[in-house]
Amino acid sequence: xxxxxxxxxxxxxxxxxxxxxLALWTAGNAIKPGITTLELDQIAEEVIRANGAIPNFKGxxxxxxxxxxxxxxxxxxxxxxxxxxxxFGDIITIDTGAIYKGYNGDNAYTFVVGDVPERTHRLLxxxxxxxxxxxxxxxxxxxxxxxxxxxxxxxxxxxxxxxYDYTGHGIGTDMHEDPSIPNYGEAGHGVILKEGMCLAxxxxxxxxxxxxxxxxxxxxxxxxxxxxxxxxEHSIVxxxxxxxxxxxxxxxxxWENKMSSR
Ligand code: MG
Numbered sequence: 001x002x003x004x005x006x007x008x009x010x011x012x013x014x015x016x017x018x019x020x021x022l023a024l025w026t027a028g029n030a031i032k033p034g035i036t037t038l039e040l041d042q043i044a045e046e047v048i049r050a051n052g053a054i055p056n057f058k059g060x061x062x063x064x065x066x067x068x069x070x071x072x073x074x075x076x077x078x079x080x081x082x083x084x085x086x087x088f089g090d091i092i093t094i095d096t097g098a099i100y101k102g103y104n105g106d107n108a109y110t111f112v113v114g115d116v117p118e119r120t121h122r123l124l125x126x127x128x129x130x131x132x133x134x135x136x137x138x139x140x141x142x143x144x145x146x147x148x149x150x151x152x153x154x155x156x157x158x159x160x161x162x163x164y165d166y167t168g169h170g171i172g173t174d175m176h177e178d179p180s181i182p183n184y185g186e187a188g189h190g191v192i193l194k195e196g197m198c199l200a201x202x203x204x205x206x207x208x209x210x211x212x213x214x215x216x217x218x219x220x221x222x223x224x225x226x227x228x229x230x231x232x233e234h235s236i237v238x239x240x241x242x243x244x245x246x247x248x249x250x251x252x253x254x255w256e257n258k259m260s261s262r
Pocket of ligand 1: 202233
């Protein structure tokens with residue numbers, strides 16, 4: 001069942017989203033060659049707790065981190081570690097979220113460490129654009145699969161693939177609620193969007209083939225062909241005439257614009 005949030009619940013979702021995004025970008029701004037993903041994890045956790053919230057990833061099905069730190073060909077669910085030291089030329093996706101007064105935020109962004117070749121910038125750019133191409137479909141009366149279709153087609157058009165087995169999702173008092181939102185598919189199917197639905201939309205794109213593999217730690221998901229992967233996510237609410245991004249603040253919008261234009 002897909003819940004419709006009240007005005008008051010959306011207020012709480014907005015605050016959960018703001019804190020989630022602040023944690024994401026505070027950790028993101030600390031990225032530099034030589035820093036470990038565990039240090040980034042600690043930065044994010046500190047921000048979440050200092051804002052009166054709780055990290056929602058930590059302990060989720062036993063996940064040990066506040067962030068998922070997914071480097072290069074790691075698609076999602078990389079475990080933060082003192083042994084994972086970022087190097088110049090890496091890319092890293094930070095995915096993190098907070099629970100505020102029982103409501104969840106969830107967001108992700110792929111950052112570059114130092115600088116990367118043009119072809120890597122292109123993958124990041126296309127994946128970031130795919131998020132907004134998907135969001136542009138969101139309005140009451142649209143089909144959920146319109147979002148999926150738009151994201152998938154945008155990736156394919158640029159010669160990339162999307163993994164089949166990881167998706168976006170509804171969000172609210174649970175981090176993962178109905179519906180699940182694949183990043184591919186035909187338009188015009190499934191759930192009809194309604195005002196007050198809260199969704200986490202998250203294009204994941206592989207530079208190579210779509211197949212994935214879970215590593216022996218039970219968490220880390222990689223592209224099977226070890227091609228580079230990118231991933232961007234916002235939590236949003238469906239409004240009367242479109243959508244509002246919940247995981248955003250003025251500062252973070254400026255940061256996002258600055259990073260995106262590099
Ligand atoms: Mg998510």
